[in-house]
Amino acid sequence: MSGLGNITKKEIRELLTPATFVPIILVALIFATMGNSIQGIQEQATEPPTIGIINEDNSSFGAIASTLLHTHAKSVYNSTSIDDLQNGLQTVKERNGVAVIIIPRNFTERIMQEQPGIFQVYWIMKGAGLMDTISSSAVESLIAFINMNISKELIEQNSTVNASFVLSPIQRSETTYFKNREFIGISPNTISGMLSSQSLLIPIVMMMIIIMAGGIVITSMALEKENKTLETLLTLPVKRTSIVSGKIIAAAFIGLILAVIYMIGMQFYFSGFQFSTGVNLGTYGLVLTTGDFLWIGMSLFLALIAGLSLCMLLGTFAKNYKSAQTLTFPITMLAMIPMFITMFADFDTLPLALKIFTFAIPFSHPMMAPRALLFHDYTMVIGGIIYVAIFALVTISIVVWVFKTDRLLTGTTKFKWLKGLKRRRF
Amino acid sequence: MAICMAAVDVRNLVKRYGSMDAVKGISFSINEGEIFGLIGPNGAGKTTTLRVLSTLLSINGGSVTILGHDLSKHAAEIRKLISYLPEDAGAYKNLSGRAYLQFIANFFDPKEAPAMVTKGIEITDLGVRIDDRVDTYSKGMMRRLLVGRALMTNPKLAILDEPTSGLDVINAQEIRKLVKTTAKSGTTVLLSSHNMLEVEYLCDRIALISEGKIVEEGKPKTLMEKYNARNIEEVFIRTVHE
Numbered sequence: 001m002s003g004l005g006n007i008t009k010k011e012i013r014e015l016l017t018p019a020t021f022v023p024i025i026l027v028a029l030i031f032a033t034m035g036n037s038i039q040g041i042q043e044q045a046t047e048p049p050t051i052g053i054i055n056e057d058n059s060s061f062g063a064i065a066s067t068l069l070h071t072h073a074k075s076v077y078n079s080t081s082i083d084d085l086q087n088g089l090q091t092v093k094e095r096n097g098v099a100v101i102i103i104p105r106n107f108t109e110r111i112m113q114e115q116p117g118i119f120q121v122y123w124i125m126k127g128a129g130l131m132d133t134i135s136s137s138a139v140e141s142l143i144a145f146i147n148m149n150i151s152k153e154l155i156e157q158n159s160t161v162n163a164s165f166v167l168s169p170i171q172r173s174e175t176t177y178f179k180n181r182e183f184i185g186i187s188p189n190t191i192s193g194m195l196s197s198q199s200l201l202i203p204i205v206m207m208m209i210i211i212m213a214g215g216i217v218i219t220s221m222a223l224e225k226e227n228k229t230l231e232t233l234l235t236l237p238v239k240r241t242s243i244v245s246g247k248i249i250a251a252a253f254i255g256l257i258l259a260v261i262y263m264i265g266m267q268f269y270f271s272g273f274q275f276s277t278g279v280n281l282g283t284y285g286l287v288l289t290t291g292d293f294l295w296i297g298m299s300l301f302l303a304l305i306a307g308l309s310l311c312m313l314l315g316t317f318a319k320n321y322k323s324a325q326t327l328t329f330p331i332t333m334l335a336m337i338p339m340f341i342t343m344f345a346d347f348d349t350l351p352l353a354l355k356i357f358t359f360a361i362p363f364s365h366p367m368m369a370p371r372a373l374l375f376h377d378y379t380m381v382i383g384g385i386i387y388v389a390i391f392a393l394v395t396i397s398i399v400v401w402v403f404k405t406d407r408l409l410t411g412t413t414k415f416k417w418l419k420g421l422k423r424r425r426f
Numbered sequence: 427m428a429i430c431m432a433a434v435d436v437r438n439l440v441k442r443y444g445s446m447d448a449v450k451g452i453s454f455s456i457n458e459g460e461i462f463g464l465i466g467p468n469g470a471g472k473t474t475t476l477r478v479l480s481t482l483l484s485i486n487g488g489s490v491t492i493l494g495h496d497l498s499k500h501a502a503e504i505r506k507l508i509s510y511l512p513e514d515a516g517a518y519k520n521l522s523g524r525a526y527l528q529f530i531a532n533f534f535d536p537k538e539a540p541a542m543v544t545k546g547i548e549i550t551d552l553g554v555r556i557d558d559r560v561d562t563y564s565k566g567m568m569r570r571l572l573v574g575r576a577l578m579t580n581p582k583l584a585i586l587d588e589p590t591s592g593l594d595v596i597n598a599q600e601i602r603k604l605v606k607t608t609a610k611s612g613t614t615v616l617l618s619s620h621n622m623l624e625v626e627y628l629c630d631r632i633a634l635i636s637e638g639k640i641v642e643e644g645k646p647k648t649l650m651e652k653y654n655a656r657n658i659e660e661v662f663i664r665t666v667h668e
Contacts, residue, residue, distance in 0.1 A: 227516040227517075227519060228515050229516050231515065232510065232515055232530075234481075234482055235482060236533045237502070237533055238505075239502070406484055409482060410443060
């Protein structure tokens with residue numbers, strides 16, 4: 001065999017290990033699950049938006065608007081009286097629709113007087129993620145399309161019509177219903193934008209802490225093995241629980257220092273190009289109290305401990321510094337996935353499989369907590385905290401158990417119950 | 427005549443790695459204050475036996491009693507009484523030699539920690555280099571630091587796996603003298619070695635281990651007479667190959 005062939009064969013043999021492939025396979029599976037779920041949302045978005053139409057205007061422009069709405073949207077509720085608004089909202093909500101549009105009695109009359117006709121749009125907002133606002137964007141586009149058609153009609157009827165009016169013969173009067181609250185004068189896109197800018201910092205910081213502190217823990221375990229210090233440590237009069245906890249606490253401490261430094265930088269970064277939407281969340285009672293910040297802090301702290309104990313468990317598999325680098329990859333992915341999910345969709349609007357998957361990742365909870373607390377969804381936050389605390393306790397117990405077995409030094413574990421099972425079977 | 431209590435009592439010890447039997451039912455005992463050598467070729471089961479006695483590995487069969495404590499039940503108690511020096515041990519590279527000794531001493535009685543560190547520094551004999559980072563030490567300096575670490579805690583039982591491994595003749599000689607002195611002060615020593623001369627010089631009694639079994643046990647002089655051998659090396663070759 002040639003020198004090149006000999007070296008290539010040896011390198012491939014060294015690289016073809018479960019440690020190299022298992023994390024990548026896991027990540028591929030996670031991406032495949034996410035892709036399928038997002039594809040489902042996209043397919044939903046390409047369908048015509050589901051709406052309700054209340055047309056009180058029988059005249060020409062009212063008829064044009066109504067026809068276009070019926071043609072390009074799926075109308076599940078039709079009426080000619082504004083008194084039916086509540087019924088309309090109820091029906092559209094039940095049919096998973098996005099809005100009830102009212103064409104008022106004076107719609108045509110106002111346009112004929114060269115005053116903008118007012119579309120009254122009552123939005124039913126399901127979630128605040130980017131994907132959740134696709135349907136409302138479709139309705140907004142449809143209204144723009146109606147606006148254009150009425151412009152054409154006006155120009156055809158009267159070529160001397162006021163130019164600035166003819167470009168925008170329709171205006172919107174909006175009310176959005178979201179999580180049992182009424183937001184007068186703003187659209188779902190505006191609410192989504194405001195909430196995203198409010199709750200973007202925590203997911204990014206959480207992700208960075210987990211990646212940095214998690215890397216520290218895994219590398220620490222790998223170096224104990226590589227530098228041959230682990231055996232000495234394990235024969236000293238110190239409890240296994242203390243070794244595990246000590247490593248986790250130290251990494252959490254360093255992780256938090258790194259997070260503070262990172263947050264300062266991020267604050268400057270965001271303030272550099274942040275722009276005001278002109279809407280204050282406080283006006284709608286969407287303010288986080290001191291108590292809410294304590295809940296977020298607790299959720300963040302527990303998620304960090306859970307994440308680090310998971311890293312510690314992975315670290316027991318690390319043979320050396322090189323394998324530790326590979327093992328940080330799944331943790332990085334686990335931290336990034338909920339960040340993107342919370343950015344693109346609301347937990348409430350996710351498909352069930354993705355909902356379970358997101359809930360199962362401990363890092364999701366501090367990322368979702370600020371938005372949930374804004375809407376006083378304490379069940380979600382407290383439920384998440386309880387889940388993450390249990391996750392951390394179970395993981396730490398498993399790590400301590402691994403520390404008490406031979407697996408840490410020999411890579412194998414003696415399962416007495418498994419042995420008994422094999423004996424019984426054969 | 428004083429009755430010597432067994433510091434270590436091993437009965438039919440079995441240790442398996444998966445389907446491979448590393449140690450196949452060995453038995454031996456070590457008296458208090460004795461230097462006992464476990465001698466054998468590579469892969470004979472020496473290090474596995476020492477790791478078991480150091481509470482690092484669980485056992486698959488038999489029993490081990492150390493200083494009156496059952497290994498399977500009271501590993502935490504045993505760790506307070508023993509000190510283990512692995513063959514290829516290392517130290518934390520970012521620490522200085524002194525900081526490393528201090529780190530280890532902190533696991534013991536806080537009142538005794540300063541004296542332990544002083545003793546450790548004395549054993550290592552590293553001079554001013556004790557305050558340098560460990561990653562700047564030569565192999566010999568590192569081994570002296572680790573021997574100092576193992577013996578400074580005044581263990582009742584010192585388990586030393588190839589204590590002079592990688593050391594030059596002069597350093598090895600110093601370590602051997604140190605082990606002798608430590609045993610005289612009451613510490614029981616269990617060591618493994620490839621170096622037959624070292625074994626002959628150091629050990630009160632030895633056990634020859636081959637393929638996970640003890641093939642011979644006794645005082646070096648008695649064994650040499652029994653096999654009509656000039657040294658332990660000859661005894662070893664005869665017991666293993668004849």
